[in-house]
Amino acid sequence: MRSPSLAELPPPPPGKSGWPWTVESAQLPDRMTDGRSWPRISIVTPSYNQGQFIEETIRSILLQGYPNLEYIIIDGGSTDDTSAVIRKYEKFLAFWVSEKDRGQSHAINKGLSRISGDVWLYQNSDDLLAPGAMALVAECFAEPSVSWVGGGSENFGIGAAAGGVLPSPVVSKKDYLCPWSRSSRYVFPFSGASVMRREVIDRIGVFDESFHYSMDIEYYCRAIFEGGYQLTLVPELLASWRWHGLSKTMGQGIAYAFRADEVRIAQRYSKFLSRDERQQVEAEIRGQQRVLPSRQAMWLLGEGDRKGALSLLAKTGLKDLSVVTSRPWLGAVRRAIIR
Secondary structure (H helix, E strand, C coil): CCCCCCEEEEEEEECCCCCCCCCCCCCCCCCCCCCCCCEEEEEEECCCCCCCCHHHCCCCCCHCCCCCCCEEEEEEECCCCCCHHHHHCCCHHEEEEEEECCHHHHHHHHHHCCCCEEEEEECCCCEEECHHHHHHHHCCCCCCCCCCCEEEEECCCCCCCEEEEEECCCCHHHHHHCCCCCCCCCCCCCCHEEEEEHHHHHHHHHCCCCCCCCHHHHHHHHHCCCCCCCEEEEEEEEEEEEECCCCCHHHHHHHHHHHHHHHHHHHHHHHHCCCCHHHHHHHHHHHHHHHHHHHHHHHHHCCCCCHHHHHHHHHHHHCCHHHHHHHHHHHHHHHHHHH
């Protein structure tokens, strides 16, 4: 499907202006500059109760001016107005459904099972594609050796940290597995700025549904270590990452769940490293495992679950007596008792 123009879309809500409400990307010509057809780009949006944000996401994808778009939305049976918003745009969608699922990873996989594009990405229902992102990505994939493209993203929204995700090349492959000790904060792109060929799915499969926070990072590590793929970084901004209080990133994710997933990922893929690097990673994993229960306990305290926090700390101390002398554990116990 060719992307619709701004005039073809429903009017924006009152008071909304700028990208992607009253601004659109230029419509691209039917063929690329070298005469070839534009690759079909398939985009999957997983969603659940993001009615206040999803319309902006949808419009940022539809207003790319791209000649060969396939857009799929998989909603997990939202109880807000998500379905009503999607229906406004359904004639521009290849497929959409709203039904109970097993979470974000499952929703992404359901969408990926339906794609027919040469190139694909998933865009969460509270984030945005940047203007012209699809054209830039398509030009990158004109080079046959490129299987994976990652660009920058900017943060926006209430409480968003300045800047964004601008991935840097790694010094060694160990950096992919140890975010707690590497010199660069980001070595992978934000998920909405990460685009792959269909062949990647064919070779390494879809997302691991046992990961609820870092399913994208696990997939990227699998692509590198098992698939042998290389990430091609571009300096341009491809997406915007929305920060808001309802995002799971801002709650359990930052508190401890991302780190718990990262430890599992490091355990899974450290076998692909050299012996020396593997031993370094294993030592670092042990260190992270000592701290994780304390981080989780602090989150439970923040949620008002003092009993749950104390129970977790007690179990951790009984399992590994050396933990009870660590500063994180003692700090969490002190916080729990004072409360």
